[in-house]
Amino acid sequence: MKIMWAITGAGHLLKESIEVLEKLSDKHEITVIFSNAGLEVVKMYGYYNKIEKIIGKNPNNQVVTEEEEKYSYPLSGKLTYNHYNQIIISPTTANTTAKIVHAIADTLVTNIAAQSGKGQIPLIIVPVDQKAGEITTTLPPHIDRNLCQQCKTCSAKNICPTNAINPPEIDKSKCIQCLQCENACDYNAIITDEKMKLYIREIDAENTKKLEKIENVTILNHPKEILENIIN
Template sequence: MLSLLKGEGGTNFIAWGITGSGSFIRKSFEVLKRIKERYGVKITTYASRAGEEVARMYGILDRIGEISPGRHYEELITEDVAGASCTYSGRFMLGRYRLLVIAPATSNTVAKIVYGISDTIITTIASQALKGGVPIIILPSDATEETEVPCYIDRERCTNCMECIDKCPFGAISELNCIPILDLMKCHGCRVCELTCPEKAIFCFQKAKIKIREIDRENIEHLREMEGVTVVESPDQLEDVIARTLGESY
């Protein structure tokens, strides 16, 4: 049975925290977008440094404006914007948000929340949300044994034609020793390379199996036991719990 503490204050604001995991990130974005459209809520997006990088390479960062267009309480707040003291975390103590959604949450983030460590923008706002009585919904990246990997070049299929270098609008692919090299730190996940490669040698967001460590399973269970925290296991469940928290079920 899923249970949540009801947010107080009647505000129409929710916060979304992005960590450095690609698993579920694209589906989580679509969930938040539908929630915004259905309920008219204002969404503040908080991203750790790793979260900002991953959001870019999975094609989400360039679309953040669709849910957080930049107005008050609809900003994209990164570590560089918030500063080392995370000045925006005070919003949670003031009860401005109905809830905080952290999706996906890396195993590192889960462990830090469980053990009370607040050294990133996401773990800091989680700590402040708990202190301020703001419900938290968390989708751990290790909730399932499946993940998505960012764009990559299949060397067995690639014929080194170099067409992808010219096609990439962000200069993320370059030539090194007559081989095209994809730099994920420049990749925006637009999939232009994948869609235009004549050899079908580039793949984006392919499914992959992972082995969940026992320590990560244990931390997720500890997370479930925390007051004010609800753990979900899929984007569909995430959407359902958010909807019920906002007063309506899909």
């Protein structure tokens, strides 16, 4: 089975999305699509190494970025020709959701969403802004400046396998979320799982509801539901 999985710039449900993507990649051919923000956020959270491992499982797997596709998005026009069986967008930001709802196709991901309908390729969307109100999400790894002592010999820096730690900063482009640094700091300055509360606006929740009216689209609340809904 040939699956196209698009990642937009949301941190919420990102870890869970990649976990499901890893499972699917054991049996299926995968093309990973990144919006510009999606690529930045995946690197910010230290998950890009996981994407590289997924791509390495199959010689036909590939990564396609918005930067590579420029403005004409040639990949989206080849969806039917390349015989993709399933398209997934997860996590899906409020911005991407709003554009899909209003039939705006001016990005790589929204263009793919539009072309999936024209080619009658099943599309699964996992939006992050589902119900108005408060949600809890996880922040990227970071160093608490109030706790960091900028020691001359930083034990966390020494243990980092990718040299991502340069107190009081973590180089997000190098971090691979190995979490070895978390317990290495004597001052508990390295935070890898901090939670933050966000408020989902009514307008964004309403747009999510409108997705249900679009033909050929399945809306799911959580990435884990993809495994139950995907065509085998």
